[in-house]
Amino acid sequence: MIASVTPREILIATIARLLDGVHHVAVGASSPIPAAGAMLLRALKARAGAEPVRISILGSVEHNFFTNGSTELFDCAGQGRIDAFFLGGGQIDGQANINLVGAGDYPRSSVRWPGSFGSAYLYFVVPRVILFREEHTPRVFVEKVDFISAPGVSRPGIHRTGGPYALLTGKGLFAFDRARPGFRLESVHPGHSLGEIVEATGFAFAHDAAPPTTALPDPAILALLRGPVLDDLQETYPDFAAQMRREIAAAADAA
Numbered sequence: 001m002i003a004s005v006t007p008r009e010i011l012i013a014t015i016a017r018l019l020d021g022v023h024h025v026a027v028g029a030s031s032p033i034p035a036a037g038a039m040l041l042r043a044l045k046a047r048a049g050a051e052p053v054r055i056s057i058l059g060s061v062e063h064n065f066f067t068n069g070s071t072e073l074f075d076c077a078g079q080g081r082i083d084a085f086f087l088g089g090g091q092i093d094g095q096a097n098i099n100l101v102g103a104g105d106y107p108r109s110s111v112r113w114p115g116s117f118g119s120a121y122l123y124f125v126v127p128r129v130i131l132f133r134e135e136h137t138p139r140v141f142v143e144k145v146d147f148i149s150a151p152g153v154s155r156p157g158i159h160r161t162g163g164p165y166a167l168l169t170g171k172g173l174f175a176f177d178r179a180r181p182g183f184r185l186e187s188v189h190p191g192h193s194l195g196e197i198v199e200a201t202g203f204a205f206a207h208d209a210a211p212p213t214t215a216l217p218d219p220a221i222l223a224l225l226r227g228p229v230l231d232d233l234q235e236t237y238p239d240f241a242a243q244m245r246r247e248i249a250a251a252a253d254a255a
Contacts, residue, residue, distance in 0.1 A: 013217035022083035029059035032240035060236040094203030096152025096164040099145035116149035123150040136169035187214040
């Protein structure tokens with residue numbers, strides 16, 4: 001075990017594993033951890049001499065080949081040229097429905113969020129959608145969302161090429177079974193437990209009696225993450241990159 005690995009480095013390395021096999025990853029404008037995971041995958045492929053991974057980060061100059069923002073993103077996704085995307089939500093339920101509108105009885109929501117934007121469209125056309133929320137609490141992971149911004153599953157006969165692939169949180173990694181449908185806990189992050197995750201999750205999910213621990217990044221992966229990946233991340237997310245460096249330094253001092 002690598003004593004100085006940080007919780008966010010575990011999330012970033014896990015995202016890189018979830019993205020393995022994709023050719024084009026799109027990332028929203030406020031998603032530094034998913035962006036870092038995509039950059040780590042790209043660095044790993046480059047190191048291995050494998051086919052390069054294309055990353056499109058909205059809001060980035062260096063890591064975005066789009067010239068017309070979200071319009072081109074939606075066109076590209078509809079044409080089947082984006083393999084993976086990330087979605088979050090103020091609420092997420094056990095059917096992988098997400099709520100980006102607000103909490104409470106819509107339209108008189110007691111709490112309002114930014115809105116659905118293109119989430120429903122992308123959820124239907126991107127084949128590998130990874131749901132990501134660092135916060136893992138009952139207020140986020142609810143039995144049933146108050147408003148469905150984007151549905152996790154669709155009725156038979158509805159054309160849908162995309163949908164939920166996995167859910168990654170600050171406590172664990174879940175896979176989504178579209179046939180059941182529902183989540184299954186795949187692994188528990190170091191420092192957390194199955195009981196803690198059950199208590200923090202408002203919906204039921206399948207799990208083993210003793211789920212495995214999420215794999216830690218090895219020293220070679222950490223070297224990539226702390227070097228070229230953080231350097232690349234600096235262009236789009238300078239504050240987050242600086243925060244990551246402080247966390248890494250603090251973890252090393254505490255080791």
